Every structure is written in structure tokens, then in C-alpha cells.
Amino acid sequence: MLRPPTVIFILVSVFLVWSWMMQRSTTVTLQDTDYSLTYRVAWGFGMKERLMLGKTEAPWSLASSQWVEIWKKPYNSGAVLYVSNDGQTFYIGTYYKLGIAMPDSKRLVMTCDKADIPKLTQLGRHISASQDFEQVKIIDPEGQSFPSYIEADVPGRTTTGPPTPSKYYIDLQYIGRFGVVRGKSRGKDVRFVSSDNAPEPQMSLNVHCG
Structure with missing residues (x-):
């Protein structure tokens, strides 16, 4: 018969392994820097996300x-990445909060x-006012x-490509976005596109904090 400390150790070990197996992440190198940004999603009794x-x-x-x-999981997951024109500040829209990364x-x-x-x-103002x-x-x-899913046939990347001027925000360039790959099961992959x-x-840097 197993002693209580042994049972506790086994249960904790199983829980930690299960928690690790139910996490997915992807990392992208930020252009012109020695830094990277990681987007991680964890499925468990609910669903949650974080940036690193x-x-x-x-x-x-x-x-x-x-x-x-994630509220109404997994529909509201994902993050959109921008960089300022001077390349010093990165903005990340996560639907819930606005992320501001300053690598230096x-x-x-x-x-x-x-x-x-x-x-x-001007386009952003028109949309915001409507x-x-x-x-x-x-x-x-x-x-x-x-937010939205990333379709399974859209290829991911581990480095950022040339950004494009933002349609909605002044002096920002749009780099790409992180998201959960569309699938039938929990624990599906995540990807940067x-x-x-x-x-x-559209308007992905707006915040919706509860």
C-alpha cells in the first residue's frame, strides 16, 4: 500500500505533466533586435494566454x-503585433489588454x-465613431x-518579415499576428503569421478590459 506522501507526489507529478502537455506556444524574433516575443496558450479546466x-x-x-x-474561449484568443516607425516600441493587441514591449x-x-x-x-477614426x-x-x-482563428493552411513563421504601414494607427507598422490554429480538439497548435x-x-489595439 502506498504511503500518503507517495500518493501526493504521484498526483502532483501527473498534474504537472498534464498541465505541460496542455500548453502550446510559438516564438518570433523581433526584426532588427536581439529579442523575441512568445505567445503561449494553456488549456486546462479553462483557457488562458500570456506573452513573454x-x-x-x-x-x-x-x-x-x-x-x-479567455472569455468565451477560444474565440477571443490571439495577439496582433505592431512596431513603431522608429523601431523602438512594439505594440501587442490582445483584445483584453494592450501590450507595450520595449526591448531596450x-x-x-x-x-x-x-x-x-x-x-x-482617418480610417480608424471613422470606424471607431461608427x-x-x-x-x-x-x-x-x-x-x-x-480576434479570430488562424486557418490550418496558412503557414507560420519564427521571424518577422517586412512590416506594412498600419491602416488604423498612425506611425505604426503591422508585423503579423499570433493565434490558435483552427481545429476540432482542445490543445491545438498556435502559430505566428x-x-x-x-x-x-481591424482595430486590434483597442482594449476591452472587464
């Missing part, structure tokens, strides 16, 4: 966000403050919804 800023090739993170529970100072800040959202372009979904479709007929294969999602 690290040094390229280093096994540890320099800064990370807290785990965020090794900082990753998650904020709900709408004042931190970069200024909108309360009519049909009108938004007229204003921005090619607009991509966010660059801007050449993933059109810029």
Missing part, C-alpha cells in the same frame, strides 16, 4: 504578462488605459475581424 519578452536564443524570459483567462529597457507592460492606445488614422456594423463594412470592406499572409485585423 525574451532574449533571442535564451531559455528564459526577461518580462512576461500574467495569464489572462527589457519591459513588457500590459495596460487597460485607453490613453495608451496609439493615435488613429455604431453601425453595415456602415463599417462600407467604410472598410476588406477589414479583417479580430506575418503580414504577407495575414491581413491587418
Whole structure:
């Protein structure tokens, strides 16, 4: 008969292995820097996501966000990546909070403050002011919804490609987005897709903090 400490050790070990197996992550190198950004999703009794800023090739993170529970999981998962025109600051839209990564100072800040959202372009202002979904479709007929799944046939990347000027935010360039790959089962893969294969999602830096 197993002693109680042995039973506890076995149960804890099984739980840790199960937790590890139910996590998926992908890491992308930030262009023109020695830093990387990791997007991680954990499936368990619920679903949650987090971001981690690290040094390229280093096994540890320099800064990370807290785990965020996904509401109406997994539909609201994912993160959209931008860089400022001067290349110093990276903005990450996660639907819930706005992430601001500053590699030179090794900082990753998650904020709900709408004042931190970069200024909108004229198109962005028109969309933001509109309360009519049909009108938004007229204003921005090619607009991509966010958050959304990444389709299984869209190739992922581990390095960022050439960014494109943002349609919605002034002085920002759109790099690409992280997301859960569409699938039938929990624990499906996650992937980073660059801007050449993933059109810029609409107004993805807006925050929806509860």
C-alpha cells in the first residue's frame, strides 16, 4: 500500500505533466533586435494566454504578462503585433489588454488605459465613431475581424518579415499576428503569421478590459 506522501507526489507529478502537455506556444524574433516575443496558450479546466519578452536564443524570459483567462474561449484568443516607425516600441493587441514591449529597457507592460492606445488614422477614426456594423463594412470592406482563428493552411513563421504601414494607427507598422490554429480538439497548435499572409485585423489595439 502506498504511503500518503507517495500518493501526493504521484498526483502532483501527473498534474504537472498534464498541465505541460496542455500548453502550446510559438516564438518570433523581433526584426532588427536581439529579442523575441512568445505567445503561449494553456488549456486546462479553462483557457488562458500570456506573452513573454525574451532574449533571442535564451531559455528564459526577461518580462512576461500574467495569464489572462479567455472569455468565451477560444474565440477571443490571439495577439496582433505592431512596431513603431522608429523601431523602438512594439505594440501587442490582445483584445483584453494592450501590450507595450520595449526591448531596450527589457519591459513588457500590459495596460487597460485607453490613453495608451496609439493615435488613429482617418480610417480608424471613422470606424471607431461608427455604431453601425453595415456602415463599417462600407467604410472598410476588406477589414479583417479580430480576434479570430488562424486557418490550418496558412503557414507560420519564427521571424518577422517586412512590416506594412498600419491602416488604423498612425506611425505604426503591422508585423503579423499570433493565434490558435483552427481545429476540432482542445490543445491545438498556435502559430505566428506575418503580414504577407495575414491581413491587418481591424482595430486590434483597442482594449476591452472587464
